[in-house]
Amino acid sequence: MPLPEYKDLLLPTLKKHFGYDAFRAQQQAIIEHVLEGNDTLVIMPTGGGKSMCFQVPALLFEGVTLVISPLIALMKDQVDGLKANGISANYFNSSQTAEEQYTILEQVANRNIKLLYVAPESLPGLSNILNDRFISCIAIDEAHCISSWGHDFRPSYQQLGFLKKSIPNIPIIALTATADKATRQDILDQLQIPHAKQFISSFDRKNISLEVRPGTDRVKQIISFIKKRPNQSGIIYCLSRKNTEQLTKKLNSNGIEATAYHAGLNFNERNKVQEDFVYDNTQVVCATVAFGMGIDKSNVRWVIHHNMPKNIEGYYQEIGRGGRDGLNAHALLFHSYSDVIQLRRFALGAANEDVQIAKLERMKQFSEATTCRRKILLSYFGELLEANCGNCDVCKNPPQIFDGTIIAQKILSAVYRLNQQEPIGMVLDVLRGAHNASVLEKGYQNLKTFGIGKDIAWKDWQHFIIQLINQGYCEIAFHKNNALQLTEFSKHVLFNGAKVPLTKPLHIAEPKVAEKAPRKKAKRSKTTTEDTLFERLRKLRYNIAKEEDIPAYLIFSDKTLIEMERVRPMSLMDLMDVSGVGQHKAEVYGDEFIAEITNFLGAKLKKEKKKATHLITYDLYKKGLSIEEISMQRKLKSTTIYSHIAKLHSDGKNINIYDFVSKSEVAEVKKAKSALESPSSLKPYYDYFEEQLDYFKIRLALSVIENA
Missing domain, CATH: 3.40.50.300 (P-loop containing nucleotide triphosphate hydrolases)
Structure with missing residues (x-):
């Protein structure tokens, strides 16, 4: 599929599966770059939406997207989240039986899943599918694990360079939240994708x-x-x-x-x-x-x-x-x-x-x-x-500051004249005019900046250099023997007269160890929670999550619940306008959350907002309009109209419910209700029928059963 056609599908795919109306920051540019078949390195802070950068392309590529992830728990969490959004995904790891692994490989071969998560140690088990016949893209999550410069180095990650050799035409996207310059370069080298475009988002988590x-x-x-x-x-x-x-x-x-x-x-x-x-x-x-x-x-x-x-x-x-x-x-x-x-x-x-x-x-x-x-x-x-x-x-609580521009200029000038090749210790020796062997061997006593800081103590110079590093006027290159180097800000200080605020050195005494006071065993106090709509929605979310055995935030995030509390949607269409509510989640959970909102707002609001919209649907139904015709005329989703039909039938209106669900399907749902011990949501029924019976039919069948 050509990229222009992909572009037209990006926002609809995002809304349908994830419930968002727009991409964040660089997400769309990254996704388009991947869809063009290019190698990519993504540095994006935690919570910035890294996963979306390979999950959206995965839904548009024909084959499976292989996601290399370091932890089994993280894989399960990601897969549960994708399934909650109606996306076919699975994971392949050592915790599974040989039979389970064979079934997963069949799913890949039959193109029944879009994303497959795997740890690097389990890659040998996928040798039969590691080719461009099945794989459309490879995503390497937590990519900093590749580099020995990183903070969570894993030797098994260093072997991933074979992927580019094995499938050279498949795009690789490497993603991490934390990587300095040395680590970023090492990731590209180890993965053998030296020309990958780097997308570095702001690391600023303002919240x-x-x-x-x-x-x-x-x-x-x-x-x-x-x-x-x-x-x-x-x-x-x-x-x-x-x-x-x-x-x-x-x-x-x-x-x-x-x-x-x-x-x-x-x-x-x-x-x-x-x-x-x-x-x-x-x-x-x-x-x-x-x-x-x-x-x-x-x-x-x-x-x-x-x-x-x-x-x-x-x-x-x-x-x-x-x-x-x-x-x-x-x-x-x-x-x-x-x-x-x-x-x-x-x-x-x-x-x-x-x-x-x-x-x-x-x-x-x-x-x-x-x-x-x-x-x-x-x-x-x-x-x-x-x-x-x-x-x-x-x-x-800002400390007292002074104009440290002259001090900053001396430090940065020394770094410059040392060709940005020496660590802090040598810069300090040059500033202080030290005649030690290291200085004399390299001839640094002949530099113009040698000894220009004799009047300031060694520790105080160290304090000022650290402040310049902290403010971004210079940086430590860990991969170059910890050499102190200049930044873009340095030029403004050296050549453009920019002022540099500094604080005076603080000589902090070591903290005294507090004496242990006798301690009484505290009683556990129960915290009372205010009865707000948010708390009611949070409790509903918790109960559904417990029943479905998934984390509560995979149903809806706190941010989405807060917006529900503010917007107070009264229909599935309104609910779909809430950020974080996609089509799948609206169909699965919408009725319960709307009911909770309606109950909170009271009986009067329930009659005015919910009953009235059902009656409008009833009038059109009595005129002989089909579900599709009512949906088009009312500009509502067909799933919303079906929920109206179920409500009208429950209210005793003259609805021929068997126009929409067969008697045999009602009987099957009745059996499921007994077997599942009357679950409070529709998802267990949907899973029971192995996703072969639509949600609206389950909902209508339950309406018949409850009113029998």
């Missing part, structure tokens, strides 16, 4: 408020923080298994229900903790970073780091698990000198020890920064922000 606090009395602070946010889901990341268990006990003894997660638990224990959290049965989890990429939950409202992470990539990805639905979220980080010592110990002896130590130092600098924290995060990933964000603790 996440950033805060850093000293690690003094952190447990007491965490308890206070959580108690101010009842009924909110959150994750607390800890440095060790022992930390997770100790903190969980302390939270439980203070009336906060929490569970621990770490690699020391067996598979079933870990799986239960993760599922309870994803399914909204547990609100708070204390976890090591093992609780990582498998968490694809949209309504996490806060993320706490009990200890400082080992690098900024990990920190960014972990806080990115908050606020994936676009609503406000809070990221709170505690740091202490003891965290740094322990993390340094972990890095010793590693193959890339120097890189790990350098990245840990950047994380430490972020924690101790006195400038806008969002600027630091963005500049780390190569994105420069001129204005302060206004949504971090430094911006909300």
Whole structure:
């Protein structure tokens, strides 16, 4: 199919399956690039819509899109989400029997599925279909795992370069939320797609408020923080298994229900903790970073780091698990000198020890920064922000600043004259005029900038350089021996007279360890929830999710429920106008959510809004119009008209229901109702009939049964 024809199908496909009227940011450009058959690298923050970049093309390609994903739990979550949107998808991994795997391969051969998820370790089992006869596209999710420069390196990912050799004409799209320049280049090299176009979205997650606090009395602070946010889901990341268990006990003894997660638990224990959290049965989890990429939950409202992470990539990805639905979220980080010592110990002896130590130092600098924290995060990933964000603790409580332009010019000039090839230590030695062996061997004592900063202490120069890095005026090239390099902002300072604000060095004493006070066991207090339409819809969503055994957010996100509360749709057509409601979900869940909204608004509104529209349909039915004719005249979906027919029949109107559903189909639905023990939604019936009986027939048959 030529690209122009694809273009005409993009928005209808997006609306039908995902419920959105428009693409976000670069999504459409990426999708069109992939549909043209091009290799692509996508760097997009968590919650930015990466999955859409390969899921929409998958629906338009003829064959299957192979999605390489690092975790079984993440695959299952993605597949459940696709099925909830009416999309045929499956996964292939070691947890399945040989018979199950054979059935999946048959589905691929018969073109019965559009997306197939697989871990890199399971690729040998797909050897019979790894060709352009069956595969239309390959998506490599969490692509930073390929690179040893990345923070979650997995050796099995490094073997994926064979895919381009095996199927050279199939487009590869690699996607990740966190990759600095070195990691991005390594991904392209390892996958053998050197000419892939790079789409780098803004790393700015404006909805996440950033805060850093000293690690003094952190447990007491965490308890206070959580108690101010009842009924909110959150994750607390800890440095060790022992930390997770100790903190969980302390939270439980203070009336906060929490569970621990770490690699020391067996598979079933870990799986239960993760599922309870994803399914909204547990609100708070204390976890090591093992609780990582498998968490694809949209309504996490806060993320706490009990200890400082080992690098900024990990920190960014972990806080990115908050606020994936676009609503406000809070990221709170505690740091202490003891965290740094322990993390340094972990890095010793590693193959890339120097890189790990350098990245840990950047994380430490972020924690101790006195400038806008969002600027630091963005500049780390190569994105420069001129204005302060206004949504971090430094911006909300700014320190005193002074005009540091002359200091900045001296630093940047030294970096320039060192040909951007030396790390911070050497830049400091040149500024201070040090006559050590390293300086003298390279002849740096002859540079114009040698010794121009003798009047400022070594530690203070270090403080100023870190501020320049944090503000994006220079950057560390980890893949070039940690060399300090200039950025676009540097030119404005060196040549255009741009002013640079700096803060004076703060000599912070190490925090004192607070004495342990005697603790009384707290009683668990039940939080009362206000009876709002949102809470009613949330409860309905939870009950349906529990019955269908899927995470609640896969039905509708919090953001979609909030819009339902605002718009208050009274028909399936109105519901389809709500962002996040596609055709499939409207057909499956629409009646229940509309009924809940109607019940909330009261009997009068129910009569005026719902009964009236049914009666209009009844008048047209009595005139002999068909369902299609009524649908066209009323400009309503045929599924809405069928729901009217069911309601009219239930109200005792003169409807020949067997014009729309046969007696044998009614009998089959009656059997299903008994076998399924009267489920509260239509989805179990639909699955029972293996998707061979339409939703409207199930709905009409139930109307006959209930009024018999």
